Every structure is written in C-alpha cells, then in structure tokens.
Amino acid sequence: MNRKHPAIALLAASAALIVAGCGTTTTPAPTNTAAPTGEAPPPAADGGAYITVVKATGIGWFDRMEVGVKEWAQETGLDARQEGPAQATNEGQVEIIQNLIAQKPTAITVVPNDLAGLATVLGDARAAGIVVVSHEAVGIQNVDVNIEGFENTAYGSQIMDNLAQCMGEEGGYVQFVGRLTNGSHSEWVSGAYENQTANFPKMTRLEDPMESEENEEVAYNKAKELLAKYPDIKGFQGSAGTDVVGIARAVDEAGKAADICVMGTSIPSVAGSYLQSGAIDKIFFWDPALAGKAQLQIAKIIAEGGTITEGTDLGIPGYESLVKLAGADNAFAGNAGVAVDASNVGDYNF
Numbered sequence: 619m620n621r622k623h624p625a626i627a628l629l630a631a632s633a634a635l636i637v638a639g640c641g642t643t644t645t646p647a648p649t650n651t652a653a654p655t656g657e658a659p660p661p662a663a664d665g666g667a668y669i670t671v672v673k674a675t676g677i678g679w680f681d682r683m684e685v686g687v688k689e690w691a692q693e694t695g696l697d698a699r700q701e702g703p704a705q706a707t708n709e710g711q712v713e714i715i716q717n718l719i720a721q722k723p724t725a726i727t728v729v730p731n732d733l734a735g736l737a738t739v740l741g742d743a744r745a746a747g748i749v750v751v752s753h754e755a756v757g758i759q760n761v762d763v764n765i766e767g768f769e770n771t772a773y774g775s776q777i778m779d780n781l782a783q784c785m786g787e788e789g790g791y792v793q794f795v796g797r798l799t800n801g802s803h804s805e806w807v808s809g810a811y812e813n814q815t816a817n818f819p820k821m822t823r824l825e826d827p828m829e830s831e832e833n834e835e836v837a838y839n840k841a842k843e844l845l846a847k848y849p850d851i852k853g854f855q856g857s858a859g860t861d862v863v864g865i866a867r868a869v870d871e872a873g874k875a876a877d878i879c880v881m882g883t884s885i886p887s888v889a890g891s892y893l894q895s896g897a898i899d900k901i902f903f904w905d906p907a908l909a910g911k912a913q914l915q916i917a918k919i920i921a922e923g924g925t926i927t928e929g930t931d932l933g934i935p936g937y938e939s940l941v942k943l944a945g946a947d948n949a950f951a952g953n954a955g956v957a958v959d960a961s962n963v964g965d966y967n968f
Contacts, residue, residue, distance in 0.1 A: 630939055644712055651967070662756045665852035666724035668914050671714055672702035672831055673731050673796075679859035679906050680729075682968045686907030690914045698914055706796065706832035715739045716747075725749035725917035727910075731832070732799040733758040749918045753909055756949045763916050763926050766951040767904030767936065768917035769943060770802050774809025775953060776884040778818070780957070781810070781853050782881035784899050788820035789852030792844055794865065796832040796858030803827075803857040806883070812854055814941070815824050824848055830861050837864025856882030859903075862889055866897035886966040887957060904936065904954040910938045912952065926950060 619648040653940045670687050672680040675945040684700040690700035701718075703710020708731045719742055730736045733755055740750050741760035745758055755860040767773075781791065793810065795803035814821050825844070837860060844851060845868060854869070856862040862882045866889075869878050871930055875897040884901040915932045918926070928950075930940045936954025943949040958966065 622690045623952070625720050625887065628649045641865040661884070666697070666722065668696055668698040668725045668727070668917055669718055669723050670698070670700045670910055670913060671711055671718070671726060671728040672700060673711070673729050674706040675702045675704060677706075677832070677859060679885060682887070683729075683906035685968070686905075686910030689907065690911045694914075694918065696918070700910070702938050707733050708728060708799075708838065711736060712739050715743060715769055717722035719743050719746050722746065723748060724921050725751065725914070727751040727753065727913035727917055728755075728761075729753045729757050730758060730800075731797055733801050734799065736760075749917045749921045751920070753913050754799050754800070756943055757803065757946050758801065762920050762948065764946065764949045765909075765912050765937075765940075766802065766914055766943065766949070767909055767949050767954040769941070770805035771809030771812070773902065774806035774811075775805065775813040776955075776957070777855055777883075778810035778813040780900055780902075781855060781879055781881050782818045782821060782867045784881070785853045786819065790824040790848055790850065791855065791879075792825050792848075792851065793823065793827045793855045794830050794837055794840070794857055794861040795827045796830055797958070798829050800857070806826030806857055807855065810935065821853075824851065827857075830856075830864065831859050832860065834864040834867075836858035838862045838867050839864075841868035842867040842871075845869070845874070851878060853879040854882070856884070859884050862898050862901060863892060866892040870897040885968060886963045887968050893958070893963045896960070900957060900959045902955065902957050904952075904956060905968070908934055908936055908954060 655799040656762045687698050687700045692896055701714050711731055714741055726748055737759040743750050743759055749783050750761045752758050752761045755764050758764060795807060828840050854865045856865055862880055862884045866880050869875055880898045881900045883903055884905050889898050889901050911934050912932055931938045937952035940950040
C-alpha cells in the first residue's frame with residue numbers, strides 16, 4: 619500500500635478548489651448588479667435580525683461557523699446570531715424556524731439536516747416576508763438562494779483522487795454520510811464513486827454509503843463493525859465533520875492506522891491529533907466561518923433589494939466570483955476549498 623501523503627492537488631476550472639483565507643477579514647458590503655434569480659426580492663431590510671440555523675450545536679464545525687456569524691455582525695453593525703438544535707434532527711430545526719418566524723427576523727440562513735423535511739417551514743418563512751438562504755443544500759425548495767463552498771461533485775472527485783493514491787488504486791473502501799437525506803453529502807460521495815468507477819477499476823465500494831447521524835460515536839461504532847466484517851478493507855471516506863474522527867478511533871484501536879487510508883471532510887481542530895498520528899491521512903474542508911459570512915451577506919444583499927447571479931462578488935475570501943450550479947436556478951458556489959494533511963495542518967487555527 620502506498621502510505622505517502624500526496625501533495626495538495628488544487629483542481630482547475632469548474633473542478634478547482636483553492637485555499638481560502640481563514641483569518642478574520644473585514645470586508646465592505648459589495649456592490650451587486652446581478653440579474654434576478656427568478657423571483658422578486660422582498661422589501662428592503664428594516665434592521666431586523668439575521669439568524670443562522672445550523673444542524674446542531676456543540677459541534678466543532680458549527681462552533682467555527684458561529685465565529686463567522688459574530689464577525690459579520692461586528693463588521694456590518696447588524697443583529698446576527700446562530701441557533702441550532704442539541705441533536706442534528708430535522709424536527710429540531712423545524713421547531714427553531716417556526717419560533718423564528720413568529721419573531722419576524724429579516725433573514726434566516728440554514729444548513730439543513732433534511733432538505734425535504736424543511737421545505738414546508740421554509741415556505742412559511744418566505745410567505746412571512748423573511749429572506750431564506752441555505753448552505754449545503756442544492757435543490758432544496760423554498761429558499762431565495764443556496765450557496766456552496768464549491769461544486770460538490772468536483773469536491774467528492776478530489777477526495778477520491780487522494781484516497782485512491784493513498785490506497786495504491788486498489789482494494790475495498792466504505793463511504794460515510796451524516797444523513798442519507800443530506801444533499802451535499804450525497805453529491806460528495808456520488809462524485810467520488812463516479813470517479814472511482816471510471817478511473818480506479820481495482821477499487822471496490824463495499825457498501826452503500828453509511829449514515830453516521832452527524833455523530834462521532836455512531837461513526838466509530840459503525841467503523842468497528844465494518845473492520846470486523848471486512849478485515850482487508852483499505853479505505854474510508856467521511857462526509858460529516860466528525861466522521862473521520864470516529865472512523866480513525868476505530869482504525870487506531872484496531873492497530874491498522876498504517877494500513878488503512880482515512881480521508882474526508884473535517885477541520886483541523888477536530889481532526890488534527892489524528893492527522894498527526896497518521897490515523898487520518900487527509901481532510902478536506904472550507905472555512906465554516908467564511909461560509910457563515912457568505913450566507914449572511916447573500917441574505918443582506920437580497921433584503922436590500924439586490925440579486926445574486928454568476929460573477930457576484932460577496933467580498934469574502936473564496937466567494938469573490940460566484941458560479942451558478944446546474945440543477946437549480948438559485949444555487950451558486952464559491953471557490954473556497956482547502957485540503958490538509960499532517961504537513962500543513964499547523965497552518966490553520968480552527
């Protein structure tokens with residue numbers, strides 16, 4: 619098995635992923651001359667609140683996103699805050715959004731646990747005149763705009779390029795998603811699988827994608843079961859920010875860190891110790907703080923009567939020239955991807 623850590627490969631054109639700035643950045647409100655996304659914008663903002671609803675609280679990924687929410691509030695002088703359920707459930711998000719509708723904020727931005735499960739309550743929010751922006755949710759119904767850090771299938775394909783190199787382009791692997799209903803996670807694993815079947819024929823996906831419920835312990839227990847079921851397994855791909863950590867724990871305990879490649883989405887503060895030990899080979903991510911700012915900035919533009927289209931500059935690193943995504947009239951992406959292994963994990967402080 620090839621256990622080298624390959625150099626960071628940054629994709630070009632639509633498959634490009636570039637390192638985004640991750641520090642505190644003060645950005646002016648961008649001038650936007652975009653064409654309409656298909657529906658008239660709501661009335662101009664009246665200074666009401668901008669609320670970001672995340673999948674769950676107490677998760678490192680969304681702790682980092684809250685940093686961006688707070689910075690955006692300071693930079694704009696607007697009331698912005700983050701909320702989320704204690705557990706990553708659709709029901710928890712629905713309850714929060716229902717309560718927010720009664721408070722009549724200017725905007726709600728959301729990272730959904732279940733795309734279909736939020737459609738009705740988001741429709742209620744828009745009917746009440748609230749701007750709705752989503753993230754990690756291409757194809758979701760009843761939002762003004764969905765914003766991604768990058769084109770999702772290209773991101774998944776990049777992960778597979780690296781996983782295949784680590785695995786020596788052969789052997790069995792398993793993919794994890796936080797929820798089977800999570801649109802972006804599904805696109806990541808689909809992009810990876812399509813790349814594998816087309817370009818790495820000696821590799822085999824051993825199971826359909828496994829659901830971790832956005833929970834490190836669930837990922838850990840399922841990885842232990844998979845290690846027992848497939849003693850010769852050579853690779854894992856994780857999607858939720860805690861997947862690779864749970865998987866790495868199981869791999870480490872089995873004494874197979876040197877034999878099994880573990881890669882996927884996470885951030886350095888969550889996965890760093892396992893990158894240093896070698897139990898995780900590489901992580902891929904976009905700065906959640908910048909993604910939080912991007913959602914809020916889009917909501918502000920729409921609330922003030924502006925629109926979002928190809929080329930819109932949000933004035934946020936990685937989101938300076940949005941591209942329109944196929945499959946939805948209101949889905950856009952930045953170019954904000956980052957790939958990290960043990961050699962450069964120390965470059966990131968979150």
